[in-house]
Amino acid sequence: MRSLLIGLLLLSPVLALAQTLDGAAKPLFGVGTTTELLPVEEAYQLEVELADERAVRLYWQITEAYYLYQHAFKFRLEADGELLAVSPEFPQALERTDEYFGEVSVYYDNADILLAAERPIPAGATLAVTFQGCADAGLCYPPRTQFFSLDPASGATEIPRPGRQQSATDTAVQTTADFGSLPYMLLLAFLGGSILNLMPCVFPILSLKVLSFARSSDHSRHLHSWVYTAGVVLSFVAVAALLIALQRAGSAVGWGFQLQSPGFVIALTYLFLVMGLSLSGLVQLGGSLMNAGSGLADRGGLSGSFFTGILAVIVASPCTAPFMGTALGFAVTQPPAIGLAVFASLGLGMAAPLLLFSYSGGARALMPRPGPWMETLKQFLAFPLYAAAIWLLWVAGRQTGVNTMAAVLAGALVLTMALWLWGLGGWKRGAAVVCALLAISLASWRGLDENGRGEAQLAAGLVPFSEQSLAQLRREGSPVFVDVTADWCITCLANENAVLFTDEMTAAFEDHGVVYMVADWTNYDPDIARFISSHGRTGIPLYLMYPADPGAEPLLLPQILTRDTVFQALRAVTGNNS
Template sequence: MFYLGSIKTQWASAAALLAAFMPGHALAEAAASKWADSDFTGVRLISAVEATGGLESVSLGLHFRLKEGWKVYWRSPGDAGFPPRVDWAGSQNLEKAVLSWPAPERFSILGFETLGYKDEVVLPISAIPSRIGEPVSFAAAVDYLACNKICIPVRAELTLDLPAGPPLPSAFVYSIHRYAVRVPGDGAAHGVTIERAEASGGGKDAALRVSASGIIPFVKPDMYIEGPEELQFSAPRVRLSDGGRSALLEVSVSGGKDRNGGLVGKNLTITIVDGARSAERSLTALPGAALPAAEKAGQPSLPLILVMALIGGLILNLMPCVLPVLSIKLLGVIRHGGGERRKVRLDFIASASGILFSFLVMAGVLTALKAAGASVGWGIQFQHPWFLIALTLLVTLFACNLWGFFEFRLPNGIYNIGEHSSHAHGLGGSFVSGVFATLLATPCSAPFLGTAVGFAMTRGAAEIFAVFTALGVGLALPFLAMAAAPGLATRLPRPGPWMNSLRRVLGVAMAATAAWLLTVLVAQVGIVAAVVIGVMMTFVGAALYAGRRLGRASAMVVIALSAAAFVTPNVLFSVAPPSVAGGNGEPELRWTPFDEAAIAGLVAGGKVVFVDVTADWCITCIVNKRFVLAKGQAFARLSGDSVTLMKADWTLPDENISRYLAGFGRYGIPFNVVYGPGAADGLPLPELLTQDAVLTALDKAALSPSASLR
């Protein structure tokens, strides 16, 4: 037990402050060894007290400081590495020293999982003197492995002498305490309980499932398993329920040859960390029952997920938010009427490449955000005003281009790769159109897409990239089909004056898209700022129209207005705060704000609860409401007194809603769930709602628990 636990916080802080201002930092020097520095790391021994006094245990700390990108390992390093080891053989008046380990963080690189510390860490040490009250000389030979892109074994020789005398707190008492409280205990202090561990499967299907509960809802729990040396454990797949208060964490197990992965009956040490909270428990793995059929269906294999992602990407071409993109595709096909087959093929391959490139960029960004601990999901970029403003500007420019206000040209070296053309439609332009198609597709969802994205977001980087590549291929399939059969395009009528009228119509479609984006922006920056930005976009169009005569002056106006549009929300935000009420066009339905904690009480009272996770930028959500929820029998049932409607508005980032979605393995919207006496845990509905799906779920949820089992 650390001595610092018996020291009053005020006394410790005052003593530490006094020590910092003493000449030459005399107290600090007396309670710490010299730094043993290498090129990338440093380590020293520090003490929480200045003298041994009558203490039965002296609190020490092994203090590491690491340059950026370098790390040292936890007691169980994972797939590689070894932890710091300390040899106290040269010490005097020391019976034993026990090293403790603060909760580590996980490092995932190329599919390998390691556990350790970066930047700085203090490993608390409880040192027990052989003779209490006498001086102690600590001699620590420390061997540790420091890793970045390469790993370097380091040996440090540290010495620290503590005299006899009053055990006043040193300048390092806070540093040691700060990391001592991070050492996982039984979880009682943090309200976290590790309940049981069950092993199932064998060979490649071996898995360990751990159940845990928390008084406070879990946010992003991680789990570290220590067991037989021959076994390796993956990062956990987490499923939250009961409002986040229950967690099921499952890891894949490799290296075991027996049934159940060689885990049943083996002693395991399980550590669960969720932010500042942690718990640790040693237990024996029990044989687990087979997964319920429904749960197996919820955990498909990667090949099946990739097929679903491919189909979801293909269906995405038919979603409402992609209609403006289809207009660009149509114009591109018509432009090739009567053209050369080779040019047609290259053009569509370039467009497909733009789509695939965009999905790979999205996968990279989501992987980085996930590693940094941020909330991730499909379409989350629409929660940020700067993205909406940029996309509105881009759509406005495309509309102006279709109306002939200007010719949109990239540098010739990009636009005319592979061909020489007098107009702005080289391969570079086709590539850009593919990128644009992806941008406008992201606020929509489609059947299979939510399941595929949800699977990817609970896995590692490799799975995220694989799923998003399949989504990109699905969205690009119409382009690839044209590339495979260019004769379909070359049989169309040759371009002519009639195309000018078509361009104007398609320009109107793009302008309507820009107007819709501005309505989404209202919920984020307020109506005044959104109107001002809309006026600026109008002036951008006017400047481009006038630019055919004014030239460079017009270009400067466009640049100035575009820059001002990004500044406008910050200037006007305080004038007109965002208004998020009534933006989804269903005033007849009595929606109440989402309150996850209230659901259980409503269900216990016999109510059916319909939860709609939505956003102003989610077009599929709007389609579901206007054409299903606000029509026919579904509307009649939802309007009844026996149903409580809850709207979870995800237009802006909301950690509670993100956690709620993750509890169902979902990372995108639309998402609808029905609760009731017959469905206390909730019945998720498909992305695209139908009258039958809604009514069936309402009927099942309304049943009594006994009736629902028949």
């Protein structure tokens, strides 16, 4: 059932594009580089000294074939409970194209940074330094934070790194505004938003809006594209404001948190069903709902375009895209104004293709002339929405149980009847309202199901995640692969079906003696949310490969996996080149 659902959802070309992007990056790392990665403290050796009463010198000795990201440096200087503003002076860096972050500035061999404080540094001041690096072999370390006690008389002394229970301190390092990294993160968010348009839930909506331009005037086309853009951007900013507010209130939530609510998933199921029925021509919803087609320029069309932008964001919520994880992780660790700017850039990226078609005659010239084919395409685009509705129904069943699936199916039937009755008009619209209310009540009926998924549902050889189990396995010297996933995460499911759960990969994990641990975030779990946050991410998928050495840092794998990437990580943490 799971494989069938994924096959239906992957009718969209998005994952093929993502795999192409991922595969295209591989040659950039060279041929023949070592895959036996060093512990992070050996790969990057940091020395700290006081240059004068207002300056600290940070010097990294970087092992050959390893590098550090300039944008990943974070500094926090604190004295007597107060933050001291600091200004880093970076040496010239090397520009390169990176598998994880695109165009970046990096340091090879060494990095010598002078940190200037706003006033003299008193004795007992604490400096927290965060950095992140990768190896030319193509694997990354999570961000690492080191702490130093500063004293003008005795110099700098490293403080042992806090344990997991103090991980909030690490996060605090990144709460000061990082304007140096902002332009790059805005670009990543923009690219991630653009790729969202290829997701199976969003693609039909974008396609219909583009088709509607075929018979529109330039003024109408431009106006509606900007109103649609406003709907997209404002929706992303609203979601971001809620996410940031919840996190600052102490809730351990991340991107996609709304999908951990079965009620929201069921509502999306109904929405996709209704949208599909409309595209199939079985029900007429009018221009005020989706506003796709010739009604674009009619009165009320502007509100329809704005609502379509909101709708596009809602249906994109189950999706992630390359570049999104890093940008969103950055956004939620910054002051609210910077975080909201990153989410706004994500919205602009999602709206950019429509704006391009609106203003580019060349892009519109690629479209066939208007004709009956447009109606046929419109009806065809209903099927990805039906597939998405089936998948979301499955997600709701996995979150709760089979009784919920049956209730939601019955609710979908009654909802379809409500739409049919409404179209007949007259007194039948009263019956339609009754049917709609019945559909909502059926969607809320979950009393006979046990909430959540049990450990018995994991496939043979997979271990359920807990920080205690992970720590125990590491103490025993076992290499561990942690797969943070969820049934509502399309990218996660695609990676599992295409790479991780193949017979070849299962045998490889067994041959290398690596324990495969699954952190299932389908339902809300604050421990998993904190685990994700501690590795500099705000959403999933998240893949970590822990070496057998209990003191070594894990390797951070890309969000889009390939067979070679996982095999490379397996060899790196075990030293087994077979």
